[in-house]
Amino acid sequence: MLGFLHTPKINNKDLGIVYCHPFAEEKNRSHAISVKTARALAAQGYPVLRFDLSGCGDSEGEWEKASIDDWIEDIASAVTYLKNSTPVTNIALWGLRLGGGLAYLYAKKHKEISLLILWQPVFDFNSYIRQFLRQRISAILTSDEKEKVSVDSLIAEINSCGRVEINGYTITRNLYNSFQATGSILLNSHVNCSLRIASISLMDSAPIALINLIDKLAGTSKELLFEHVKVEPFWDRNWRWESPELYRLTVDWLNHYSARV
């Protein structure tokens, strides 16, 4: 597995951070901001480990054989590496989009995680993969192709042929099934750690559906802080390279948490 450990010049915080990246092209488009944020957090005294999930980026493994369970194991490996490589005793997971969902899933089963920082997290993996498949439809809408497809026809193709190609990414039956089986990660059990969630968009407020979810989570998690950050998203476009508002919010959250541990 390939990773980068951003170590602070002065280790004055007893909290290390593992960053969980988003899915497919969202990983590439958010790379600049994730790197800059990791550097900014390290400058504040927090060691940060960024790593590529199996089959992604420069890590070992084949994308076509990847699954959600594999990626949860990868997070475990990353957490272990961070603990063994730094003097910190508290571990936070910071995740963007599907990475946020993976971080939450991991924390549900691993009580060692002290803090979750989730940027625009994906909570419903089945809905997410269906939206991803929708990109094939969108590609047809913006081209001269006359092909008629639907998400259901693409799922049928996955089941019959074992795979579909969506914008250069192969979605295999194994990968699709692992998303579908994961479903909503907020069902059945909840995390036992502090939770920080950022909604990110140019709309004046977070979507009602997310606000309702946050209200439900607030009653179950140890300590939940939620903020809507009115800035342009960056994981779905390739012209956003800075996000000072998110740096500041995340640093504030971390410092607020660290002051009490």
Add this chain to the structure above:
Amino acid sequence: MKNQMIPKVKSVICNTVITNMSPDDLPDDFELAGNALDSMAVTNLILALEEYFGFVFEDEELSAEDFETIASLSTLVAQKVDSSNV
């Protein structure tokens, strides 16, 4: 209903996928597909419209003609809103 929908659709577009223009600067015949909206952007626009207006597009309802301009997209949205209110 369609004319009322155009400013709202423009607002969603400017808040999601064409963020370097204001709604007032977008003409009704602004070509969406022709202005380099890639498939990720179009997918996000579809989702944003669904969240903003509270309906779900069926896949078979989505056509290249509907996404040709802001005016044509607003017609589709108006139809969806009308059918959601029935």
